Amino acid sequence: MGDLPPYPERPAQQPPGRRTSQASQRRHSRDQAQALAADPEERQQIPPDAQRNAPGWSQRGSLSQQENLLMPQVFQAEEARLGGMEYPSVNTGFPSEFQPQPYSDESRMQVAELTTSLMLQRLQQGQSSLFQQLDPTFQEPPVNPLGQFNLYQTDQFSEGAQHGPYIRDDPALQFLPSELGFPHYSAQVPEPEPLELAVQNAKAYLLQTSINCDLSLYEHLVNLLTKILNQRPEDPLSVLESLNRTTQWEWFHPKLDTLRDDPEMQPTYKMAEKQKALFTRSGGGTEGEQEMEEEVGETPVPNIMETAFYFEQAGVGLSSDESFRIFLAMKQLVEQQPIHTCRFWGKILGIKRSYLVAEVEFREGEEEVEEEEVEEMTEGGEVMEAHGEEEGEEDEEKAVDIVPKSVWKPPPVIPKEESRSGANKYLYFVCNEPGLPWTRLPHVTPAQIVNARKIKKFFTGYLDTPVVSYPPFPGNEANYLRAQIARISAATQVSPLGFYQFSEEEGDEEEEGGAGRDSYEENPDFEGIPVLELVDSMANWVHHTQHILPQGRCTWVNPLQKTEEEEDLGEEEEKADEGPEEVEQEVGPPLLTPLSEDAEIMHLAPWTTRLSCSLCPQYSVAVVRSNLWPGAYAYASGKKFENIYIGWGHKYSPESFNPALPAPIQQEYPSGPEIMEMSDPTVEEEQALKAAQEQALGATEEEEEGEEEEEGEETDD
Amino acid sequence: MDADSLLLSLELASGSGQGLSPDRRASLLTSLMLVKRDYRYDRVLFWGRILGLVADYYIAQGLSEDQLAPRKTLYSLNCTEWSLLPPATEEMVAQSSVVKGRFMGDPSYEYEHTELQKVNEGEKVFEEEIVIDKAVAIIPRGALFKTPFGPTHVNRTFEGLSLSEAKKLSSYFHFREPVELKNKTLLEKADLDPSLDFMDSLEHDIPKGSWSIQMERGNALVVLRSLLWPGLTFYHAPRTKNYGYVYVGTGEKNMDLPFML
Numbered sequence: 001m002g003d004l005p006p007y008p009e010r011p012a013q014q015p016p017g018r019r020t021s022q023a024s025q026r027r028h029s030r031d032q033a034q035a036l037a038a039d040p041e042e043r044q045q046i047p048p049d050a051q052r053n054a055p056g057w058s059q060r061g062s063l064s065q066q067e068n069l070l071m072p073q074v075f076q077a078e079e080a081r082l083g084g085m086e087y088p089s090v091n092t093g094f095p096s097e098f099q100p101q102p103y104s105d106e107s108r109m110q111v112a113e114l115t116t117s118l119m120l121q122r123l124q125q126g127q128s129s130l131f132q133q134l135d136p137t138f139q140e141p142p143v144n145p146l147g148q149f150n151l152y153q154t155d156q157f158s159e160g161a162q163h164g165p166y167i168r169d170d171p172a173l174q175f176l177p178s179e180l181g182f183p184h185y186s187a188q189v190p191e192p193e194p195l196e197l198a199v200q201n202a203k204a205y206l207l208q209t210s211i212n213c214d215l216s217l218y219e220h221l222v223n224l225l226t227k228i229l230n231q232r233p234e235d236p237l238s239v240l241e242s243l244n245r246t247t248q249w250e251w252f253h254p255k256l257d258t259l260r261d262d263p264e265m266q267p268t269y270k271m272a273e274k275q276k277a278l279f280t281r282s283g284g285g286t287e288g289e290q291e292m293e294e295e296v297g298e299t300p301v302p303n304i305m306e307t308a309f310y311f312e313q314a315g316v317g318l319s320s321d322e323s324f325r326i327f328l329a330m331k332q333l334v335e336q337q338p339i340h341t342c343r344f345w346g347k348i349l350g351i352k353r354s355y356l357v358a359e360v361e362f363r364e365g366e367e368e369v370e371e372e373e374v375e376e377m378t379e380g381g382e383v384m385e386a387h388g389e390e391e392g393e394e395d396e397e398k399a400v401d402i403v404p405k406s407v408w409k410p411p412p413v414i415p416k417e418e419s420r421s422g423a424n425k426y427l428y429f430v431c432n433e434p435g436l437p438w439t440r441l442p443h444v445t446p447a448q449i450v451n452a453r454k455i456k457k458f459f460t461g462y463l464d465t466p467v468v469s470y471p472p473f474p475g476n477e478a479n480y481l482r483a484q485i486a487r488i489s490a491a492t493q494v495s496p497l498g499f500y501q502f503s504e505e506e507g508d509e510e511e512e513g514g515a516g517r518d519s520y521e522e523n524p525d526f527e528g529i530p531v532l533e534l535v536d537s538m539a540n541w542v543h544h545t546q547h548i549l550p551q552g553r554c555t556w557v558n559p560l561q562k563t564e565e566e567e568d569l570g571e572e573e574e575k576a577d578e579g580p581e582e583v584e585q586e587v588g589p590p591l592l593t594p595l596s597e598d599a600e601i602m603h604l605a606p607w608t609t610r611l612s613c614s615l616c617p618q619y620s621v622a623v624v625r626s627n628l629w630p631g632a633y634a635y636a637s638g639k640k641f642e643n644i645y646i647g648w649g650h651k652y653s654p655e656s657f658n659p660a661l662p663a664p665i666q667q668e669y670p671s672g673p674e675i676m677e678m679s680d681p682t683v684e685e686e687q688a689l690k691a692a693q694e695q696a697l698g699a700t701e702e703e704e705e706g707e708e709e710e711e712g713e714e715t716d717d
Numbered sequence: 718m719d720a721d722s723l724l725l726s727l728e729l730a731s732g733s734g735q736g737l738s739p740d741r742r743a744s745l746l747t748s749l750m751l752v753k754r755d756y757r758y759d760r761v762l763f764w765g766r767i768l769g770l771v772a773d774y775y776i777a778q779g780l781s782e783d784q785l786a787p788r789k790t791l792y793s794l795n796c797t798e799w800s801l802l803p804p805a806t807e808e809m810v811a812q813s814s815v816v817k818g819r820f821m822g823d824p825s826y827e828y829e830h831t832e833l834q835k836v837n838e839g840e841k842v843f844e845e846e847i848v849i850d851k852a853v854a855i856i857p858r859g860a861l862f863k864t865p866f867g868p869t870h871v872n873r874t875f876e877g878l879s880l881s882e883a884k885k886l887s888s889y890f891h892f893r894e895p896v897e898l899k900n901k902t903l904l905e906k907a908d909l910d911p912s913l914d915f916m917d918s919l920e921h922d923i924p925k926g927s928w929s930i931q932m933e934r935g936n937a938l939v940v941l942r943s944l945l946w947p948g949l950t951f952y953h954a955p956r957t958k959n960y961g962y963v964y965v966g967t968g969e970k971n972m973d974l975p976f977m978l
Contacts, residue, residue, distance in 0.1 A: 233873065241912075242862065242874040264880040271935035315738040319731040322934070347734060349942065351929040354732075433935060458944065458977045461931075604819060608770055613740045614795070627770070627819070630947075630967065631734065646734025648947060650977075654819075657973035 215251060223247050274435035278328040300342045301331050307344070307642045313612040314623040316633045317644065318347065322434075329434035330358055336438070337429075338363045345428065345489075346631075346645035348481065353461025355430045357485060358438070362427060402674075414557060416445040422546060422554030423449065423486045430481070432461060439463060441482040446552025447474050452483035456650055456657050471660050484649045486548065492632035493545040493643050494595060494624060496534060499526050500544050502592070520544060520591060528639045534622035535609045538596040541624060541634070547588035556586050601628055602654045628652055718961030720749040720761040720777075726952075726961045732933045732940055733950040735766070735965035741775075744796040749777060752791060752799050760871075764790070764850070765948075765964030767842060769822025774842055776964075778850075783868035784861050785894060785916075790846055792839075794822075802843040819967055820845075845968045853943045854892035855919065855951045857960050858882075862912045869915075875958060883939040883955040886928060890916035897921060926978050944978075947971050 206218035224247045228236055236243070304327040311317035318326070326344060334342055337360070345357040417424045429438040455469040459477060467473040467480045500520040534540050546554040589597065598606045606628050612621040612635075626632035631647020671677055681689070718726035723746055727736055737745070745763060753761045758779035767774040775796050778788040791799040824839035862872045882888045897917045901909075919928055919941075927945040932938065943949040948966020953959065971977075 238870070239873050241864075242872055246874050268880070268936035272937075275935050312736070313738050315736055315741065316734060317731070317736065318734065319728045319736075322731070349733065349929075351926075351931075351944070353931060354933075433933075435935065456973055456977050458929075605770065612738055615740060625768075652967075657976050659976055 220247065220251075223251070271433070271435065275325060275433075278325065278332060278435050299331075299334065300339050301327070301334050302343055304330065304344050306640075307644070310621055310635050310637060310640070310642065311633065311644060313621045314610070314633060314635055315612070316623075316646065318646070325434035326356060329356070329431065329438075333358060333360070333429060333438045340364075344644070345485070346647075348459060348484070348645070348649045349647065350459035350461035353432045355432060355459065355461070355481065356434065358429045359426045359489075360429055361425075414446040414551060414553065416443060417553050417555070423490065423548055423552075425545075426489075428482060428485055430463070439478075441478055441485070444479070444482045444486045445474075448479050448483045449486060449548060449552035450550075452480060452487065454660050459649060469659075470662070481649070487651075488629050488632060488645055488649070490543075490545050490548045490554075492626045492629050492634070492645065493543065494541045494634050495544045495641050495643075496526075496529050496636045497540045497542050497594065498523055498529070499641065500542070500592060526639060529636070531611065531620055531622045531637060532617065534624075534636055535611050538598075538607055538609070539594045541595045541607075541636075542592045543589075543595070544592060546591055547593075549586040549588050551586055554588075558585075595624075598628075601652070604654070718763050718963050720745075720753065720763055722959070722961075723749070723763060725959060726763075726963070729938060729952045729954065729959060730940075730950050730961065730963050732938070732952070733942065733948075733965070735948070737766070741796050745775075748793070748797050748799060752777065752779065756789070756801075758789070762788075762961075763963065764846065765966075767820055767845070767964075767968045768966065769820035772822030774820065774822070774824075776842075776846055782870075784871060785869045788850075790843060792824075792842060794824075802839070802846075819969070842968070849946050849949070849964060849968070851891075851893050853946050853949045853962075853964075855889050855941060855962055856892045856916070857953055858888045858890060858918075859913055860960065861916075863915045864912075877956040877958055877960075878939075878953065880936075880955050883953060884930065884932070886930060887918050887920045889919045889941065889951070890914075891919065892916070924975055924978070927974060945971055945974055 203218065206221070207216050224244060227243060227247055233239055233243070304323055305320070308317050308320060308323035312320070317323070330342060330344060333339070339360050340363045341361045343359045345359040348355045348357060424443045428441045430441060431438045451471055451473050454471055455467070455473060457467055457469060457480065459481060463476070463478040463481070465477040467475065467477055473480060499522065501523040503519060503521050529540050548554055549556055551557070595607055600606060604627055606626065608625045608627060610623045610625065611617055612623055613619070621635050621637040624634045624636075628651060629645070629647070630652050631649075632643070632645045634643045635641065718730065724742065727742065730736070749761050749763065752758070756779055759782050760780045762778045762780065764776040764778050767776065772794055775793045777791045777793070777799060779791065780786075780788050790802045792802055793799045820842065821838060824837075824842070826838040857875075857878050859878070860872055860875045861869045863869045878888050893916070895915060895917050898915070922928065924945075927943065929942045929944055931940050931942070933940050937954060939953050939955060941951040946964070946966065949962065949964045951960070951962040
């Protein structure tokens with residue numbers, strides 16, 4: 001009798017398990033086209049079916065308990081069917097794949113497993129026989145205890161005949177609650193045919209887990225087929241391998257749960273929030289009418305969308321949503337700074353980040369505060385230098401051999417231009433992306449422009465990067481950027497002829513020393529030039545920014561004019577040098593010069609003009625592109641025009657860049673009475689000298705020793 | 718950029734400032750469709766625009782089923798009529814590399830060079846395009862995969878690079894037959910996946926630092942720009958399938974790069 005309990009359990013598990021699986025298979029066979037149902041649904045459908053089939057189970061009570069039972073049942077049922085096999089690996093595989101998986105995975109896999117087994121069976125057996133099998137089992141009446149024993153014996157015999165001895169110490173049995181002792185119904189178990197046996201063998205083989213992980217091929221195929229059925233890709237055969245790889249990858253990279261944010265996307269989200277802040281209107285919304293009035297009035301913020309539209313016709317510019325964000329960023333800038341006029345100058349690309357540049361003019365009197373600070377700093381620096389020189393002189397006087405003082409004087413510093421004039425006419429603000437804060441660029445000095453002409457460096461995107469070059473650039477990337485902006489503006493800001501005119505003041509030319517006028521105003525009578533004429537001739541376009549002289553300024557300054565400070569620091573030296581040097585005044589093309597007078601670049605025209613659309617010339621826009629500064633564009637249409645620069649910030653030259661050569665070797669000190677060059681003593685001379693010295697030393701030592709001995713005797717006492 | 722997703726691609730590649738005007742876009746969409754039909758290409762790429770002094774050249778490429786096979790190049794001056802450029806021989810490549818300077822925009826223009834014969838501009842355009850394409854056409858890792866039978870296919874399940882991968886140069890490959898792959902050590906080769914890593918990566922390009930890699934649009938788009946051939950822009954939206962490259966420039970190499978870095 002003791003043997004009976006294990007036996008009844010196992011065959012008893014088979015019918016409910018098989019019935020369950022068959023019931024669900026039948027369900028599957030009915031609803032093939034449906035995607036596999038959600039897991040809870042499945043689970044709950046299974047118990048009701050089982051209830052129908054096995055009323056004895058109803059004593060078990062709660063649904064969850066039944067679910068719990070049924071889960072192991074199903075697995076065990078399948079395992080038990082194979083249990084008779086001599087495949088120990090199956091049994092070892094079973095607990096490992098049962099235990100670590102969470103509940104939901106089980107049911108999903110169970111569903112997929114059933115699908116797979118359904119397919120296997122269908123492939124092997126054909127549908128008709130499957131239905132025939134199902135019907136008798138379904139109609140089976142509830143249990144008949146006597147019949148059970150018959151069942152057992154027939155089972156025993158049938159199974160014994162075909163499968164051989166059972167493995168009694170099946171570890172799966174541990175999961176069986178002992179309460180589920182008695183079988184309830186006498187399911188007529190159809191005799192396993194050889195084909196079915198083969199199927200079960202094959203399945204057992206597939207259920208082997210691989211060496212590397214807990215995954216078995218069976219499970220993997222289940223996953224793969226589930227994925228294919230869910231996604232229904234076109235031509236699945238050709239993507240099979242990729243899908244295979246993806247499924248494997250997904251097994252090891254489960255999606256994070258919904259509570260935690262994806263750590264990779266953090267910077268993206270932060271940036272998006274910053275940009276979102278751009279879109280909120282400043283100030284409260286409760287002011288109502290007042291706000292509306294203010295906004296409808298004039299703002300210094302330009303109509304960037306309109307400009308972007310025209311440039312888009314020319315095939316230039318950033319995308320429209322980017323332009324809108326730039327517009328919002330400029331609006332933010334206008335709110336933060338006291339700005340009178342404002343323009344989007346363009347975008348300069350960098351290696352790590354790019355710069356968006358806004359050209360801005362402050363209201364009167366606003367910007368002087370910062371300038372004073374800068375001046376104070378420079379003055380402080382000069383004072384420090386003066387101290388340093390004085391100290392150096394003192395040290396030198398103390399030394400016995402005076403190192404000859406260098407007679408090289410640095411070339412006089414050319415003073416930078418005042419703000420609102422020349423190269424510093426406008427202020428520039430930069431930011432890396434709309435949403436990030438705007439940084440103001442310092443004014444440009446002539447020295448920086450002169451040096452910027454000699455070097456060619458990519459921008460990195462960070463304003464405080466040092467510019468490592470030869471000749472050494474006086475400043476960091478912010479200064480270099482500002483210098484390039486100044487050069488580009490001076491060379492490529494153009495407007496149609498007649499848009500700007502000189503203000504009608506007379507008699508200024510002589511006073512300014514022939515440097516030309518530097519102010520212009522809008523022409524109220526400008527009628528606009530037809531687009532075709534603009535395209536045909538370069539004489540219809542003029543520069544409206546001043547040309548930068550070789551000195552680095554727009555208006556020439558004689559560097560030898562003494563300022564007060566220079567006079568203080570040693571007049572005598574300067575007078576000696578002043579004589580031979582005279583500097584010629586530098587002259588550049590005056591303001592409002594037409595483009596036709598621009599110098600050619602090695603037989604290349606410096607400008608290219610285009611109609612934006614050749615198919616509809618009546619609505620086209622005239623576009624002018626600079627060949628000297630690639631990336632500088634200007635458009636004109638009717639009374640509107642605009643300039644923009646989007647590029648790397650470098651000039652084009654047909655020849656390669658030649659870096660400046662190092663300075664020539666300095667002259668040696670001229671030999672004179674106080675300095676004379678002598679040759680080093682030779683080895684023989686040194687040795688002779690050494691010998692002579694030793695001799696002299698020896699002589700004096702003997703004398704001293706004689707004296708010391710006497711003294712020593714005295715002291716010892 | 719793929720002609721099928723032309724509008725989105727142009728939008729994403731617009732960060733470099735050069736794009737196409739609406740009329741060109743419209744004509745491209747229709748004409749590339751016809752090119753695909755006429756020449757029986759599997760995919761048609763809009764390669765880019767070479768700026769000339771008088772007119773611009775618009776270049777397109779047609780790909781057959783095998784993605785790595787040599788691509789056919791077509792050019793057009795107005796985006797509506799496309800002509801096939803003849804395949805270049807090495808002689809012609811050598812000749813045209815000597816003649817420097819900007820393109821005129823007229824395919825029948827003859828360059829004069831004292832030592833060699835005159836070079837036709839049409840050929841020169843083609844050679845330049847080939848050279849540029851070999852140097853800087855890029856594909857992200859995983860977008861193509863190689864089957865054991867030989868041909869390379871587009872990977873339909875390519876879901877995009879992750880953000881961390883997208884910022885590394887090693888996740889991008891040259892879209893051409895590999896040149897340096899054989900020179901890798903065995904240790905390196907062991908880490909490679911032969912179905913995905915069968916092209917040269919950008920990491921070992923000389924000079925180092927000739928690629929600029931940036932995030933744009935608030936970190937939602939990764940943009941690679943070539944510093945050696947200014948005008949080449951490659952964009953990719955991480956975690957999506959959108960990627961592509963376009964060249965808009967003068968067609969000249971930036972020989973000053975070592976001074977500029």
